[in-house]
Amino acid sequence: MKVQVCIIGGGPSGLLLSQLLHLQGIDTIVLEKYSREHVLARIRAGVLEHGFAKLMREAQCGERMDREGEIHHGFEIAHDGRLDRVDLHKYSGGNSVIVYGQTEVTRDLYEARDRLGGKVVHNAEDVTPHDIDSGAPYVTYRDGDKLVRVDCEFVIGADGFHGVSRKSIPNDVLREHEKVYPFGWLGILSRTKPVSPELIYVKHERGFALCSLRSQVLSRYYIQVPLTDKPEDWSDDAFWIELKRRLPADVAARLVTGPSIEKSIAPLRSFVAEPMRHGRLFLAGDAAHIVPPTGARGLNSAASDIYYLYHALVGHYLKGDDSGLDGYSQKALARVWKAQRFSWWMTMLLHRFPDRVSYDDRLQDTEMDYLFSSETAMRLVSENYVGLPF
Template sequence: MKVQVCIIGGGPSGLLLSQLLHLQGIETVVLEKYSREYVLARIRAGVLEHGFAKLMREAQCGERMDREGEIHKGFHIAHDGVMDHVDLFKYSGGSSVVVYGQTELTRDLYEARERMKGNVIHNAEDVTPHDLNSDAPYVTYRDGDKVVRIDCEYVIGADGFHGVSRKSIPKDVLREYERVYPFGWLGVLSRTKPVSPELIYAKHERGFALCSLRSQVLSRYYIQVPLTDRVEDWSDDAFWAELKRRLPGEVAARMITGPSIEKSIAPLRSFVAEPMRYGRLFLAGDAAHIVPPTGARGLNSAASDIYYLYHAMVDHYKKGDDAGLDGYSKKALARIWKAQRFSWWMTMLLHRFPDNIPYDDKLQETDLAYLFSSEAAQRSLAENYVGLPF
């Protein structure tokens, strides 16, 4: 098989890039290690920057998102028994975010690829890139007992943190930056009416909590837990009781609880790999960077990578202009590090750190007090939350 672009990873990043390039007449193949059902079973965040939503529409995949997604013009931060409101619309100059589950977004992308007869290969085992630093890279994968070779001009590594793409860059070339946080998020998905029409981030002495939603009948809630906790340690009743303890009384009183549909614990880390290009290989999304979910930057940072790659590839194939490809890593990393800073800041602001000393606690309190006393601080938060320009 021969294509122009081979994309490793069939999550939202790889599918979106494949769809966008297909619309421009650029031939791609997507290799995914797991089945489509497995990919769609992953429960992930669903707060989309306005720029990401625009990119989905450009990919002709935004119809259901626009019909079913929740437009949010703000969110709440609960602390010390009170609820302060962050007016995103006001302080970002009229922008908002779309709350739309990543599972649904991925399903839309799969269906779009099917409509256009896009080439997405599932259950591709032992995917291996070759000759990345040459003018003729290729990728092999195993299909049962058969090894299949794909000759291509470029390889996109969108195969996540544990994928093969980043590991294909020599260690003396790659530099990695990482911070692992001493806690995780226990998340519960329930078929219940959300407690609030807008997200509630809660800072509490017992730990962080988040009230989110997927729709008007599907809620997603989180609480901060030690890394030593297991899902089996938390019954539904114990989760609901602890969540209510961390919320203002009036919010807890109106919360509707129910059986969990899905329950999982996600560790928190910040991670960046540099550079994001090696020869004919370009990294995108979690293959190159991870953020804590606090600021909803993970999927959105991946979308900015795809935006840059998409335009760079179009310029290369349509205009013979390689400036976008040559500058991809530097341009993408500049925005990624800003997202890293914002996610780190929100995580530090709202979580209870086990080794905090009283001085640290007072700084957190002061940071929150300053945020809601300063329009400039709220403007900075809103600008980052709705998404910095591509």
């Protein structure tokens, strides 16, 4: 089999790039380790930057997002028993975000690839890139007992943090930067009315919490827990009791509780791999970088990678211009590190660290006071939250 671009990873990043390139007449194949059902069962956040939403529309995948997504012009931070609002629309030049679950994004992209007859291979085992530093790379995978070879001109590694793509870059080339946080987020999904029409981030002496939503009848809530905790340690009742303790009294009083339909604990990590290109292999999304979910940058950072890759590959194939490919790693990493900074700042501002000292507590309080007393600070938070320009 021969294609122009072989994409490893059938999550939203790989599917979005495949769809965009297909619309430009560029031939791709997507190789996904797991079944479609498995991919669509993953529960992920879904706060979409305005730039990501625009890219979905360009990919002809934005109709349901625009119809069903929740447009948010701001979010609230609960601290010291009160709520303060960050007015994104006011301080970012009229921009906003769309709350639309990553699972739904992925579903829309799958349907778009089906509609156009896109080549997406599921249950592709032992996917391996070869000769990525040559002019003729190829990828092999196993389909049952059969070994399949895909000859291509470029390999895109969009296969996540644990995927094979990043590991294919030689150790003497790859540089990895990582910070692991000493806590995780226990999250539950419930078929209940959201406690607020906008997200509420909570800074509390018992630990961080987040009130989020997927729709007007589907809520997503999180609380900060030690890394030693397991989901089975927490009954639904225990979760709701602890969440209420961390919310302002008036918010807790209107919280609608119910059975969880999904419960999991996500550890928090900051991670960046450099460079994001080696030969004919290009990394994108979680294969190259991870952020704590606090600043809602994960999926959006992946989308910016796809934006740069899409335009670089279009430049190569349709214009004979390789400047986008040559500059991809540098350009993508510049935006990635800004997303890292914002996610790190939000995490440091809102969480209770186990090794903190009184100086840290006072500095946190001062940072919060400054945020809501300075229009410049509000503008900086807003422009990062709605998304920096690509």
